[in-house]
Each structure stands twice: as structure tokens, then as C-alpha cells.
Amino acid sequence: MNPDLAALHPYPFEKLAALKAELTPPAGLEHIPLTIGEPQHAPYPAALKALTAHQQEMARYPATNGLPALRDTLAQWATRRFNLAGLDAERQVLPVNGTREAIFAFVQAALDRTRPAKVAVPNPFYQIYEGATLLAGGEPLYLDCAAENGFRPDFSTLSPSIWRDVQIVFICSPGNPTGAVTPVDEFKQLIALADEHDFIIASDECYSELYLDESAPPPGLLQACAELGRDDYRRCVVFHSLSKRSNLPGLRSGFVAGDADILAPFKRYRTYHGCAMSLPVQHASIAAWQDEDHVRANRDAYREKFSAVTKELAPVMDFPVPEASFYLWPAVPDGDDIAFAQRLYTEQHVSVLPGSLMGRADAQGTNPGTGRLRLALVAELAPTLEAARRIRQLIEHG
Numbered sequence: 206m207n208p209d210l211a212a213l214h215p216y217p218f219e220k221l222a223a224l225k226a227e228l229t230p231p232a233g234l235e236h237i238p239l240t241i242g243e244p245q246h247a248p249y250p251a252a253l254k255a256l257t258a259h260q261q262e263m264a265r266y267p268a269t270n271g272l273p274a275l276r277d278t279l280a281q282w283a284t285r286r287f288n289l290a291g292l293d294a295e296r297q298v299l300p301v302n303g304t305r306e307a308i309f310a311f312v313q314a315a316l317d318r319t320r321p322a323k324v325a326v327p328n329p330f331y332q333i334y335e336g337a338t339l340l341a342g343g344e345p346l347y348l349d350c351a352a353e354n355g356f357r358p359d360f361s362t363l364s365p366s367i368w369r370d371v372q373i374v375f376i377c378s379p380g381n382p383t384g385a386v387t388p389v390d391e392f393k394q395l396i397a398l399a400d401e402h403d404f405i406i407a408s409d410e411c412y413s414e415l416y417l418d419e420s421a422p423p424p425g426l427l428q429a430c431a432e433l434g435r436d437d438y439r440r441c442v443v444f445h446s447l448s449k450r451s452n453l454p455g456l457r458s459g460f461v462a463g464d465a466d467i468l469a470p471f472k473r474y475r476t477y478h479g480c481a482m483s484l485p486v487q488h489a490s491i492a493a494w495q496d497e498d499h500v501r502a503n504r505d506a507y508r509e510k511f512s513a514v515t516k517e518l519a520p521v522m523d524f525p526v527p528e529a530s531f532y533l534w535p536a537v538p539d540g541d542d543i544a545f546a547q548r549l550y551t552e553q554h555v556s557v558l559p560g561s562l563m564g565r566a567d568a569q570g571t572n573p574g575t576g577r578l579r580l581a582l583v584a585e586l587a588p589t590l591e592a593a594r595r596i597r598q599l600i601e602h603g
Contacts, residue, residue: 212339216332217562224543224559225550234554237592239580242381242449242531246506246585249451249499252489262484269476271300275487279460282494283445286413287428290436296465297438299472300482300490303457304411304444305333311442312337312373314474315405315467321370327358327377329564329574331409334375346371347565349573356383356525356534360395368402379412379423379529382563382579386416386528392429399440405467411446411459414500416529417508423529427463438463449531450500451493458482458490507531510586517593521600533580534560538600540576553595 221240230236270276279300280292292298301307316322316338324338328347335345346367348358357380363371374395378387392408399406408426416423430438446459461468475481482490493499511527518524524535537545542559549555557578564574582589 209340220562228551230554236554237588238556240556240558242581244452245583246452248453249493252493255489255492256485259485259488267481267484269481272487275491278491278494287425289431299461299468301459304446304459308333309337312341314471316341316343318342322372323370325374331381356385371404373405376408382532383534384530384532386423389424389429392426406441408443410443412530414450447493510582513590514593521597531582536577555592555595
């Protein structure tokens with residue numbers, strides 16, 4: 206077996222299950238999980254209808270590059286959403302089976318193992334960035350997302366000697382688990398660093414369509430490129446998904462867009478990998494990317510939920526003002542996120558993800574996730590608000 210498999214950390218949910226294994230929740234309270242970021246709102250009906258309408262096309266092999274109609278739809282959506290001059294649907298867009306699969310595959314294809322290979326990742330982080338790096342023979346470089354920097358990485362702290370070995374920088378905006386949004390000027394500063402030190406920027410933007418201020422959609426990496434007049438999107442790739450936008454996590458549909466010189470070898474890798482998107486899923490994806498009404502309705506539902514939960518928890522917990530995504534990132538009153546999560550499960554039958562399980566400690570033992578919780582507000586309003594009430598009750602009653 207690949208010896209690098211031994212370097213993989215258990216997934217946060219495995220660790221959480223172990224923490225809860227010996228605990229007994231109250232029998233009289235229904236369990237409310239706020240752990241996994243799996244949307245529970247209704248999936249977009251027209252996408253499901255398209256799946257059924259095109260089911261006979263399961264008899265055909267799909268091409269890695271996807272249907273021209275899908276690539277055109279993706280290019281047009283990204284161009285509208287991020288105010289681009291345009292995207293070449295043939296060379297600058299590639300359909301993928303969800304961002305998780307694509308991010309993992311991308312690192313395998315992009316990392317040059319013949320020289321030092323660091324991959325910068327936000328800390329705390331989505332664990333696929335780290336796992337993909339380790340299995341590609343690279344070394345994760347953890348960049349703490351501290352409150353004093355708006356829960357975003359501070360790239361100014363890295364010296365030229367460190368940048369020399371960095372091959373990929375991962376950005377997650379809006380962020381998981383913090384919900385932090387990267388300003389367009391920070392994207393531009395990172396692009397300048399990529400030009401200076403010759404690395405790829407990989408921007409995970411799968412939460413980009415879940416934002417609370419309808420007048421302020423989060424900017425994206427390609428948008429920053431366009432404002433700089435870089436229509437070749439040199440050194441830049443973005444990852445987008447229908448999972449959160451359209452409540453279709455099981456569809457496993459997304460796309461990668463950006464630098465054609467990067468996407469061409471990545472497409473060749475994927476052809477050998479054999480991970481082309483099935484044709485019924487491609488048709489369902491076209492339907493979902495072409496409609497914005499259901500996405501606005503989805504945002505309205507999250508906006509109502511965030512408002513209710515924030516009102517309930519703000520008096521007893523400190524957390525950044527939500528901007529986007531469907532997570533809250535509150536600090537626990539006593540600073541022990543593990544103990545708080547265990548008490549919450551034992552006394553209130555609510556499951557949350559301790560922040561320390563999503564971060565990595567530095568040489569001094571400091572983990573930027575410690576003392577916080579990730580609350581995934583993915584269920585309908587009533588159970589989510591009930592969970593918030595139980596959290597408040599636990600805090601108020603000590």
C-alpha cells in the first residue's frame with residue numbers, strides 16, 4: 206500500500222464519534238445534529254426532473270470535457286456572477302464531480318514532486334486540502350486564521366525563503382468553518398505574490414452563493430483577475446459546486462475554471478482517472494446553473510435562520526458576524542471546545558463539531574480552532590432554532 210496513507214489524519218467526524226462513544230444523551234430529547242455541512246433544504250426540482258428525463262443516456266460514455274452545452278452554461282454563469290470579460294468554454298472551464306473530488310485530484314496533478322512541494326492551507330480547514338497534499342507527496346503549510354485578521358490567513362507573515370517552496374495556495378472563501386469572506390484586494394495581493402514566487406492559487410468557492418447581504422455577493426478570485434485585466438487568469442483556478450447553491454450534494458456536480466495552461470494537463474489527468482460526469486447529471490447541472498430564482502429563495506431561508514439563531518445565541522456566545530456560508534463559528538464560554546461539545550451532547554442531545562478537530566497545532570501546541578465550535582445551520586428553521594435554544598440553556602445553567 207502507499208505508505209503516505211499512514212500520514213492521513215482521521216476525519217473530524219471520526220474523532221467526534223470517538224468523543225461521543227461513551228456518552229449517553231437524554232432519552233427524552235430528540236437528537237439535533239449541527240455537525241455535517243450537508244444541506245437539508247429541498248433540492249432544486251428542475252434538476253431532478255432533468256435527471257429523469259435523460260436517464261436513458263446512462264447507456265453512453267461521457268467525455269471528460271463534458272457537453273458543450275454544459276461548458277457554455279458554466280462559462281456564462283461565472284462571467285455574469287463575477288463580472289468577467291468572458292471565459293473560453295473549451296479551454297478555461299472543466300466540469301467535475303463535486304469540488305471535493307476535484308480538489309483532491311487537482312493536487313495530485315499539479316504538485317511537482319521533483320522539488321520541495323509545500324501547499325499552503327488555511328488553518329482550521331477543510332481536511333481534503335491536507336489529505337490531497339500528503340498523498341501527492343507534498344507538505345502542508347498551515348496558515349492560522351486568527352480573529353485579529355478577520356479569520357483569514359495573513360500571507361504577509363511568510364518570508365521569501367518559505368515562499369520559494371510553496372507550489373499551491375488554497376483559499377476558501379467564504380470560509381469553512383469561519384464563514385469569512387476574502388476581500389477582492391486580498392485576492393489581488395495574493396495574485397501579485399503568485400507572480401513573484403511562481404505558485405498556483407486554488408480558490409475553493411463552493412459557498413459563494415450563500416451570503417446574507419443580497420446586495421454584497423462575495424467576490425471571487427477570477428473577479429480579481431478580471432479587475433487586473435488578466436483575462437488569461439494566469440496561475441489561478443477556482444472550484445464551484447451545486448451542492449450548497451442548489452441543495453444537491455448527492456448530485457456530485459461542480460466545475461473548475463481559470464488558467465487554460467493549468468486546466469489542459471489537469472484534463473489529461475482526469476481522462477486517465479476516468480472521472481467524467483455522467484450525462485444525466487450534466488443535464489441536471491445545466492438546469493440548476495441556469496436558474497437563479499431557487500438560489501435566491503435558498504439565501505432567503507438561510508438569512509431567516511441566521512437571524513433567528515444569532516438573536517438566540519448572541520447574548521451568551523461570541524462569534525464573528527456571519528457574512529456567508531451556512532456556518533457559525535462561536536467561542537465557547539470556558540474555552541474548552543471538546544468538553545463543551547461532550548456536555549452539549551450529554552445534557553441537551555445536540556451534536557456540534559469542536560473547532561480544534563478542524564485545525565492543526567503549531568510547534569508550541571497552539572491550535573487556532575481550539576475554543577470554538579462549528580455549527581452547521583443546514584436543517585430547517587424549527588430544529589435549528591431549537592438547537593440554539595438548547596445551547597443557550599446549557600450555557601445559562603452552567
